[in-house]
Amino acid sequence: MPQRKKAKTSWRPKQMHTKHRPGPEEEWRKRLPKNDGSNKNSLREDQVGITEYVSRGAGFTGVVKSRFSDFHVNEIDLDGKVLQLNDLTVPKPAEPTLDEEELAAARQKFREIITDDTWNKMSTLAALGAKDPAAQPIDIIVTALDKTERGQIHDMLKTLYSSKLVGSTVTEVKDSTEERIIRVMKPKYNSSSEKRTRWNFPGEYVHFLVYKENMETSEAASRLASRIGIHPSNVNYCGTKDKRAKTTQKFCIKRRLPSQIVTAAQKSYVRIGNFTFSNNVLKLGDLKGNRFKIVLRHVNGDEVEIQQALENLRDKGFINYFGLQRFGNHADIPTYEIGVALLKADYKTVAELILKPRSNDLPFMAEVRKKWWKERNSAAAAAMFIPNEFIEKKLLDGLAKYGENDYAAALRKIPRNMLLLYPHSFQSFVFNRIASRRIKEHGFKLIPGDLVYRNKEEMDEDIIEKCDLDSTTDIGKCEDNQEVKEDAETPASDAKNEDSIFKRKVKALTEEDIVSGNYTLFDVVLPLPGHDITYPSNEIGAWYEEILAEYGLSSEKLRHKVKTFAMAGAYRKLLICPRDLTWKFRKYSTPEETLIASDWDRIAGKADKIENTEGTGDLKALLLDFCLPPSVYATMFLRELLKSDTSAAQQLKIEIDEMSKVRDKQQTPKVNESKEDAAHVESVNEVATTEKRKLTADETAEVEEKKSKPS
Structure with missing residues (x-):
C-alpha cells in the first residue's frame, strides 16, 4: 500500500484570532523577562516633568489597574449623555411596499417601459430555481428615467417578487450610446442577500456603540474594517x-x-449595539469627555484621611499633566527625544532612535533591532517580522525600498498620525516642565501675564490633529497603512497671515482682571510650544524659549519646512476639577474578585450581584466614579489622590509588596497555631517525664525501704 505524502509544513506560524492580541506576539510574551517591578529602565514621572501636587498630604497605598477590569471608561457625547451599551437590537431596512392602488398606478405609469410580455417573463423567472439553466436575467431599458423613477420600479419589483428576484441598475455602452438598464435576475446561489438590499435607512452613516475589553480603539476599528471589507480610516470615532x-x-x-457590522463585531471580539443613523460623520474631538469607574485595590490607609483627600481633590482639582503613556515605555529612549530629532529635520537620528536596541524589549524585537544595528541590512531585518503593524517594520520597509541612507523617504512609510506622536510628545514634555515650575515658583495664585481664553466657554484645543490625546496606543504599532506624503514647504507669508486667529484666542491677565475676581487658576491655560501661539507676557514666556534652546530649538524653528511636521501650538488648562466625583470603600476576599459592573455585565444580568453584594474579606478597595473633559489623563487624577508615582513598574512593585503582606498575614495564624500545638505537646511531654521521674523515685524509695527493713 503506497504511503500518503506528508503535507508540506509552512515555515510561517498561523496567526490565530483570540480574545487577546492575535499573532506570534503571544508566544514571545511567554519568554519575556520576569516582571517583578524592578525594571530600572522604566520611565518615571519626574523624568517627564511631573513633580508637583495641588494639595499636601502623605497619600495612601492603592494599586491602579491591578486588573484591566478595574478600569472602566464610558464616553460622554456632545449633549452630555454618558454612553452605555444597553440595546442590542439590530435595525432592519424599511421594506418598500406598495398597496394595490399604488401598484396599479405604477404599472400604468411604466406600461411602455415594462410591457405585458416582460411581466410574464419575470413571473416565469420568479418560479424557476436559482440553479435552473433557464433562469436568465431580464433587462429593462430605463435610460429615459431619472433616479426617483428607477427607484419606483425597484419598489414595484420588491413588492411583487420579494426575495425571489433582485434588480440592479447597470450602465452599458451599445453602439457608442450609453444605456441605463435594470437587470432583473435570481439572487446568486451563494451570495448574501444583504449585498442586494437597497439602502433604506434614515441616514448615510450608521452610528453605534462599541464595548471592548483589553483592546486598543485602533485595533477594534481595524478588526471591524477588515471583516467588513473597508479601509480602517473609514471606521470613524471621537477619541x-x-x-x-x-x-x-x-x-x-x-x-x-x-x-453586517454585527457579524463583523462577533468575529472581532467586541460587542456593539445602540444603533442610530445620521447624515453626519463622527470626528475626533466630538465628545464632551469621559466617565471613569476605577478600582484601587490593596488600599492601606485611614478612611477618614482618605475621605479628606478625596474632598480636597473634588474641590481643588489636580494639575493637568500629560501622563506617562504619552512618552513611551523606555527611559533610555523617551519618545520626546525622537520628536526633537524630527523637529530638527535630523531624519537619520530619528530612524536610529526608533530602531536602536533597548532593554526589556520583546525578544523578537530585540533580535530585529540587534540585526539592523549591527548589519544595517533593512530588508533582512524587515523579513524577521511576521506582524506588519509595528512602526519599526514600516520604517525598515522604507529603508529597504528607498535606500539605507534615504531616511527622509523611509520615514514617509510610517502613518502620519503615528509619526506625529513624536513631536507632540516633545510639546507635552515642555508643557509638563512649565506647569511644574509655574506651581513651584508661583503657587496657586494668579499673576499678571497669565493666559486665559477670551471666551470662557472655549474647550481645550487638541494638540494632535485628528488624534485624541487620551490614546494609550503603543508607540510602536501602526493604525493603518496611510503613508506620510511629502508636503511642499509652507510660504512664510501664508503662515503669518494665519497667525493672528489662533493667537487671539487668549489674552494676558492684568492686575485689574485679577482684582476683579472674575478669574481663578482654573481659567489659566499654558501653551504647548509652537510657531503660531501666544506665550504668557511674564517670566513664564521666557521659560519656554529656555527649554527649547536646551534642545537646539526655538518657536520659529517649529515652523518646519515640511508642513506635516510644523507645530503651530495649542493651549491646555493648567488645573482640572473632576465632575460628579463619588466614592465608596469595599471589602473583598480575592484579587480576582470583580468589583465594578460593566455595560456587558448589566446586559447579562450580573450587575446586581457585583454591585449590591456585601463585601467580605480582609482586603480593602476604593471604588471611584467621576467625569473628566477630553484629553485629560485619569492617571494624573489618581496620582494627586495617592501622592505616588503611577508608572506601571511602580504600581506592580506596590502590588507585589501588598500581596506579600497579605500572604504573610494569612500564614501567621497557622504558624502561631503550630507553635501553640508544639508548646502543648512539649508541655505534655514534660508532665509525663516528671510523672515518670516521680514514679521511678517512688519505686526506688520503696525498694530501699524494703532493703532497710529486717527480714
Missing part, C-alpha cells in the same frame, strides 16, 4: 480609549448594514 480597560464609545461607518 481613543485606554487599552487595559473595559470601555464604551461611539463608532460610525458609512452605508453598511447593521447586521
Whole structure:
C-alpha cells in the first residue's frame, strides 16, 4: 500500500484570532523577562516633568489597574449623555411596499417601459430555481428615467417578487450610446442577500456603540474594517480609549448594514449595539469627555484621611499633566527625544532612535533591532517580522525600498498620525516642565501675564490633529497603512497671515482682571510650544524659549519646512476639577474578585450581584466614579489622590509588596497555631517525664525501704 505524502509544513506560524492580541506576539510574551517591578529602565514621572501636587498630604497605598477590569471608561457625547451599551437590537431596512392602488398606478405609469410580455417573463423567472439553466436575467431599458423613477420600479419589483428576484441598475455602452438598464435576475446561489438590499435607512452613516475589553480603539476599528471589507480610516470615532480597560464609545461607518457590522463585531471580539443613523460623520474631538469607574485595590490607609483627600481633590482639582503613556515605555529612549530629532529635520537620528536596541524589549524585537544595528541590512531585518503593524517594520520597509541612507523617504512609510506622536510628545514634555515650575515658583495664585481664553466657554484645543490625546496606543504599532506624503514647504507669508486667529484666542491677565475676581487658576491655560501661539507676557514666556534652546530649538524653528511636521501650538488648562466625583470603600476576599459592573455585565444580568453584594474579606478597595473633559489623563487624577508615582513598574512593585503582606498575614495564624500545638505537646511531654521521674523515685524509695527493713 503506497504511503500518503506528508503535507508540506509552512515555515510561517498561523496567526490565530483570540480574545487577546492575535499573532506570534503571544508566544514571545511567554519568554519575556520576569516582571517583578524592578525594571530600572522604566520611565518615571519626574523624568517627564511631573513633580508637583495641588494639595499636601502623605497619600495612601492603592494599586491602579491591578486588573484591566478595574478600569472602566464610558464616553460622554456632545449633549452630555454618558454612553452605555444597553440595546442590542439590530435595525432592519424599511421594506418598500406598495398597496394595490399604488401598484396599479405604477404599472400604468411604466406600461411602455415594462410591457405585458416582460411581466410574464419575470413571473416565469420568479418560479424557476436559482440553479435552473433557464433562469436568465431580464433587462429593462430605463435610460429615459431619472433616479426617483428607477427607484419606483425597484419598489414595484420588491413588492411583487420579494426575495425571489433582485434588480440592479447597470450602465452599458451599445453602439457608442450609453444605456441605463435594470437587470432583473435570481439572487446568486451563494451570495448574501444583504449585498442586494437597497439602502433604506434614515441616514448615510450608521452610528453605534462599541464595548471592548483589553483592546486598543485602533485595533477594534481595524478588526471591524477588515471583516467588513473597508479601509480602517473609514471606521470613524471621537477619541481613543485606554487599552487595559473595559470601555464604551461611539463608532460610525458609512452605508453598511447593521447586521453586517454585527457579524463583523462577533468575529472581532467586541460587542456593539445602540444603533442610530445620521447624515453626519463622527470626528475626533466630538465628545464632551469621559466617565471613569476605577478600582484601587490593596488600599492601606485611614478612611477618614482618605475621605479628606478625596474632598480636597473634588474641590481643588489636580494639575493637568500629560501622563506617562504619552512618552513611551523606555527611559533610555523617551519618545520626546525622537520628536526633537524630527523637529530638527535630523531624519537619520530619528530612524536610529526608533530602531536602536533597548532593554526589556520583546525578544523578537530585540533580535530585529540587534540585526539592523549591527548589519544595517533593512530588508533582512524587515523579513524577521511576521506582524506588519509595528512602526519599526514600516520604517525598515522604507529603508529597504528607498535606500539605507534615504531616511527622509523611509520615514514617509510610517502613518502620519503615528509619526506625529513624536513631536507632540516633545510639546507635552515642555508643557509638563512649565506647569511644574509655574506651581513651584508661583503657587496657586494668579499673576499678571497669565493666559486665559477670551471666551470662557472655549474647550481645550487638541494638540494632535485628528488624534485624541487620551490614546494609550503603543508607540510602536501602526493604525493603518496611510503613508506620510511629502508636503511642499509652507510660504512664510501664508503662515503669518494665519497667525493672528489662533493667537487671539487668549489674552494676558492684568492686575485689574485679577482684582476683579472674575478669574481663578482654573481659567489659566499654558501653551504647548509652537510657531503660531501666544506665550504668557511674564517670566513664564521666557521659560519656554529656555527649554527649547536646551534642545537646539526655538518657536520659529517649529515652523518646519515640511508642513506635516510644523507645530503651530495649542493651549491646555493648567488645573482640572473632576465632575460628579463619588466614592465608596469595599471589602473583598480575592484579587480576582470583580468589583465594578460593566455595560456587558448589566446586559447579562450580573450587575446586581457585583454591585449590591456585601463585601467580605480582609482586603480593602476604593471604588471611584467621576467625569473628566477630553484629553485629560485619569492617571494624573489618581496620582494627586495617592501622592505616588503611577508608572506601571511602580504600581506592580506596590502590588507585589501588598500581596506579600497579605500572604504573610494569612500564614501567621497557622504558624502561631503550630507553635501553640508544639508548646502543648512539649508541655505534655514534660508532665509525663516528671510523672515518670516521680514514679521511678517512688519505686526506688520503696525498694530501699524494703532493703532497710529486717527480714
